[in-house]
Amino acid sequence: MNHIRNKALIGIFVVFIFGLSIANMIDKDREISEIENRRLQQLPTFSIDSFLSGSYAQKFEEYLTDQFVMKMRWVGLKSDVERLLQRSENNGIYFAKDGYLLEVFNQEGRYFKKNLESLNVFFEKMPDLSMTTILVPTAVKLYEYKLPLFAPTFDQLKMLEVAKNELEMDFIDVFPLLNEHKEEYIYYKTDHHWTTLGAYYVYQQLMEHWEMNPYLDYEVQEVATDFYGTSYFKANNYHLEPDKMFIYTPHDDVQFTVTWEDQTDSLQGLYNMDYLNQKDKYSMFINGNHALTIVKSSIANGKKLMIFKDSYAHCLTPFLAMNFEEIHLIDLRYFNLNPYDYIREHQFDQVLFLYSLSMFSTDSTMLKLKSFQ
């Protein structure tokens, strides 16, 4: 009996260890990982120096783990085991009810108060401008009731209240409106962004605040049914349904062009549909993240809007483009020129600061508003 068992043990071990080692050698190396959004370590070149300094060993280990065969299968398996253990989160994402993946938000964020100060500094420096701030709470607050048992989440409402009190400029609290519509599809289930519908509601609230007429005559088109977003690739629960993406096309005949800072290319229309064939579908909206994006519409009303933003603004912009002939979007994470000079060169009717609450409280680049004159 024992003989057979021992042979089986040895056999299984040898096949597993040697099998995977050989599979790894045969499997071709990849240069980038679309899923992880980064370059993968390649086979390092050996040299006595690099070995003695320890850097060869380190790079080789990185190489092996980066290029490991069937990586996503292993990662998915681990996620499954975590859920088997009744663990309700993986890599910073809660597995919530109804297929919602909610990003953990457990503390205020180092830069929250500092960024509020930066906005106040901006207010002092540009006293003649009309400006507004919107901080969008994240899905984990709206869908608290779907969270796993006892799962803690930080009180984002308190943060919004602090923002309202501390900011000199106008602040729009969008939580009540979003909360009213939370049973609708206003946040993606597998991505950390809000949906076009969520942005649409806030657009209407913003127009009311600015005493402008919101454009409401749209045809809603479903452009993607297989959207797996950022949270999906962190949580790695591969048994979930994908998200759908919608765009709102105005019935009126309006033309749009989008350009960005290098100006060599331009986009006809508001959406770069090529992104729908890739993993990062959300970048379809106004061609994703750039330091400076300029959206021009054929509605010649001479109105100009400046938005300091993170990616939450991308699906809000198509609505705003019906009310402003020009929208300039600056992403302070990548924009390194003097934003004040840029504003002085143009005449903006409104300035909008639009951020998700999580980005706003953890990003340090807004301090540029303090350092520039």
Place this chain on the structure above:
Amino acid sequence: MVFSSLVFLFAFLPLILFLYFITPMRWRNLTLLIGSLFFYAWGEPSYIVLMLFSIVIDYTHGLLVERYSGDRKKAKLVVTSSVVINLALLIFFKYSKFIITSFNKLFSANLTIPTIALPIGISFYTFQTMSYTIDVFKKVAPAQRNIINLGTYVTMFPQLIAGPIVRYQTIARQLNHRKETQDRLAEGILRFTIGLGKKVLLANNIGLLWNKILSTDASNFTVVMSWLGLIAFGFQIYFDFSGYSDMAIGLGKVFGFDFLENFNYPYLSKSITEFWRHWHISLGIWFRDYVYIPLGGNRKGRLRTYLNLFIVWFLTGLWHGASWNFILWGLYFGMIISLEKAFLLSWLNKLPFFIRHIYTLILIIISWGLFAFDSLIDLKAYFKVMFGLEEIALCNQTTLYYFTSNGILLIILVLASTPVMKVIHQKLSLWKCYLVIEVFMTPLICLIILILSTAYLVDSSYNPFLYFRF
């Protein structure tokens, strides 16, 4: 290199196994030696010279001791020389920073604090090489004439980095002749796999809870959480260390060596004295045989016994790390053991099992508090919370969340700390049909552990970014 890594499992291990088993018998020690040197150099290229130096020193000293076996005084001199050199190495590389910092604090001096990188495994291999010369002196084992064999003993990669501390006498014979049988091979593989599972699936996982608790915002911290934290840490360190020992023992077996057990269900102990006979056994034995007994043990009167205990536990604590909290940790145990020896054990023996067990567990949990914090300030703060001396809630939602999201894992950990699986296996083995099932079940379980461990190891390197990194 660590055993629980993809590069070890899927690059080094298959390679060394292949090379070892195609090498003819008499060259196998050399293969193992070269492989082990490579293993060490991979993680620590510059300090390999140090280890080679240690081997040469002890090779020559071993031969000299044997040469002077007639002249006790001369032989003793040689042994002393070996011990002094090895300790000097250890103290210089591991403790100089600690000694100078403490000296500065104590005497308000301002000596420059040296920054010396700690060579991996030095605490283990210096102890092993010392044990070699001492064992030859005590005539428990003959001197090793073949420097390659001695080198193999010292550098053998299964126990090089994290023990168990293998005394020369344990494997002296096997160095020269050993049999790698199929039974041994299978046993070693099973042992290794269990150790891998303990480390990757259990220790690393509960370690995440400990890290989470440590980084929990002060406003969210509770008394219950602080105890849960140390329980998590206690499980982490047990499964990490015993898992690593299992892997070492398993690998040793694969290459034909029988190391001694290093852990024996320590968390079942009913007294601290018993605990230290089941925890890090090889270290306990080393200090007993090479420090406690030579100092006289308990044969020189009561006062001397307590002094000897003090010294042994001071050193045991110090061995674990160059920091005052480790010394405190060692002395903490020394004190309890002395008390148990004096009268506590006889009291305890009259109490029911259950109470003795709880008594031991509580003392152990507290000891992990001493072990976990390098900084005495942090240590004090943590203990204040634990014993309700801070204005802090008893429990809260976050604490409950930590329990529910780790509940099943904790149950598994508790079960795995007991021999319940072994006992069930033994009882069931009386049935013939179980034996048939077991033939398939054990290899299957082994495979599952391998697959899951690989999944967790791959995932730990999975590192997605929000936007593309150029």
